[in-house]
Amino acid sequence: MEFVMKPIGVIHSPFIAKDQTPIQASRSQATGLVEVYPAFAEGLQDIEGFSHIILIYAFHCSSGYSLRVKPFLDDQERGLFATRHPCRPNPIGLSVVRLLARRGNVLEIEGVDVLDGTPLLDIKPYVPDFDVRTDVKTGWYAQRSKE
Amino acid sequence: MEFVMKPIGVIHSPFIAKDQTPIQASRSQATGLVEVYPAFAEGLQDIEGFSHIILIYAFHCSSGYSLRVKPFLDDQERGLFATRHPCRPNPIGLSVVRLLARRGNVLEIEGVDVLDGTPLLDIKPYVPDFDVRTDVKTGWYAQRSKE
Numbered sequence: 457m458e459f460v461m462k463p464i465g466v467i468h469s470p471f472i473a474k475d476q477t478p479i480q481a482s483r484s485q486a487t488g489l490v491e492v493y494p495a496f497a498e499g500l501q502d503i504e505g506f507s508h509i510i511l512i513y514a515f516h517c518s519s520g521y522s523l524r525v526k527p528f529l530d531d532q533e534r535g536l537f538a539t540r541h542p543c544r545p546n547p548i549g550l551s552v553v554r555l556l557a558r559r560g561n562v563l564e565i566e567g568v569d570v571l572d573g574t575p576l577l578d579i580k581p582y583v584p585d586f587d588v589r590t591d592v593k594t595g596w597y598a599q600r601s602k603e
Numbered sequence: 604m605e606f607v608m609k610p611i612g613v614i615h616s617p618f619i620a621k622d623q624t625p626i627q628a629s630r631s632q633a634t635g636l637v638e639v640y641p642a643f644a645e646g647l648q649d650i651e652g653f654s655h656i657i658l659i660y661a662f663h664c665s666s667g668y669s670l671r672v673k674p675f676l677d678d679q680e681r682g683l684f685a686t687r688h689p690c691r692p693n694p695i696g697l698s699v700v701r702l703l704a705r706r707g708n709v710l711e712i713e714g715v716d717v718l719d720g721t722p723l724l725d726i727k728p729y730v731p732d733f734d735v736r737t738d739v740k741t742g743w744y745a746q747r748s749k750e
Contacts, residue, residue, distance in 0.1 A: 457722060459608045459661050461693040492684075496692060499670035501682030505742020509684075512695055514606050523646040535648030537639075537656075537726040540733065545643060546608040546724040548659055548695065552736055575604060577693040579684040583741050586687065587734065589699055594730050595652020 463575035465492040465561075467513060469568045478569040487556070488568035490576060497561035500579075504558045508582035509565075514575045515547035529600045538595060549574075552582050610722035612639040612708075614660060616715045625716040634703070635715035637723060644708035647726075651705045655729035656712070661722045662694035676747045685742060696721075699729050 469488040471477040478484035490511065492500060503509065521543040524533045528541075542549060549570065556564040563579075616635040618624040625631035637658065639647060650656065668690040671680045675688075689696060696717065703711040710726075 457610055457663075459694070459722075459724075461606045461608055461695070463604055464692050496670065496684075499683035500685070501671065502685035502743055503682060505740065505745075506685065507738070507740035508736050510697070512693075512697070516604075523643065524648065535650055536646035537643075538647070538649035538653065538728050540727055540730070544725055545611050546659075547606070548608070548725050550657070550659070550697065550727070552734060554736075575606075577606075578691055578695050580687055580697070581685050581742065581744065582736065582739065583687070583744055584739055585741075585744075587699060589655050589701075589729065589731075591654070592729065592731055593652065593654035594732075595728065596649055597728065597730055597732075598652075 461514070461577050463577060464496045465490060465576040467511065467568065467570050467574040467576055469570055469572045471570070472572050474571065477571055484567050484569045486568050487564065487566050490563040490565055492561045492563070492576070494561055500558060500561065503555065503579070503581065506555060506581045508552055509555050510580040510582050511551050511553060511576065512578040512580070513549050513570060514577055515542040515544070515549050516575050521545055530596060534596055548577070608661070608724050610661070610724060611643045612637060612723040614658065614715065614717050614721040614723055616717055616719045618717070619719050621718065624718055631714050631716045633715050634711065634713050637710040637712055639708045639710070639723070641708055647705060647708065650702065650726070650728065653702060653728045655699055656702050657727040657729050658698050658700060658723065659725040659727070660696050660717060661724055662689040662691070662696050663722050668692055677743060681743055695724070
């Protein structure tokens with residue numbers, strides 16, 4: 457079984473090299489543009505009512521993966537699925553960003569953390585009822601985030 | 604440009620028909636099992652420290668899509684990308700679920716909202732620093748969620 461994904465657009469960001477790119481959207485104030493290809497633009501209707509959106513994209517610069525990786529925020533190897541490392545069996549990334557404005561098929565966003573030219577696979581509205589959990593434990597990350 | 608995604612596992616749930624399936628994980632107390640194929644099991648190390656995980660999966664029962672859809676929670680048509688409707692150009696779904704336990708390559712989860720047999724594409728740890736935003740506006744959904 458396999459699923460063939462084709463980009464619905466492209467994410468434009470200030471980041472052209474991996475080592476310049478913020479680790480996560482929540483740590484970035486950078487602005488960028490999400491260009492949705494005209495064939496899909498009709499699907500953006502009503503999105504301007506949402507202050508935040510979830511971008512789902514392909515980690516297009518990653519190739520191959522290891523099931524044990526050293527996260528950017530840690531000094532020990534961890535299981536890949538306990539990290540947000542970009543090199544994964546299916547190279548799907550997700551970021552929650554602030555939606556500043558929509559101009560036709562282009563979205564202005566804040567909090568971008570991806571490389572310029574990243575292929576966009578999907579956009580979903582960010583809805584706290586669905587996406588926010590409380591009483592959360594975060595394993596190895598909990599220690600690192602305090603440092 | 605295209606990206607070929609292959610399942611890394613399968614999600615087992617009590618839901619065998621679409622009309623039985625909860626609209627979102629946050630509205631479900633159902634338990635289920637995430638079976639990660641043995642070839643990828645090593646990547647699960649350290650995941651048991653996290654209370655919640657993000658499942659990324661293929662909406663394998665959906666075929667085709669419309670750029671304007673009537674959400675389950677609404678009575679008006681909305682732009683597809685302003686909804687969480689399962690029929691999308693790239694049929695990628697995501698759910699935040701509670702991780703109850705890990706037994707080898709199997710994860711016991713609570714809050715499952717997908718059909719039994721859903722192909723798993725990725726697992727990421729849920730980290731509020733990355734995934735939670737405050738001061739959020741939710742457009743058309745804000746009205747519907749009060750009803």
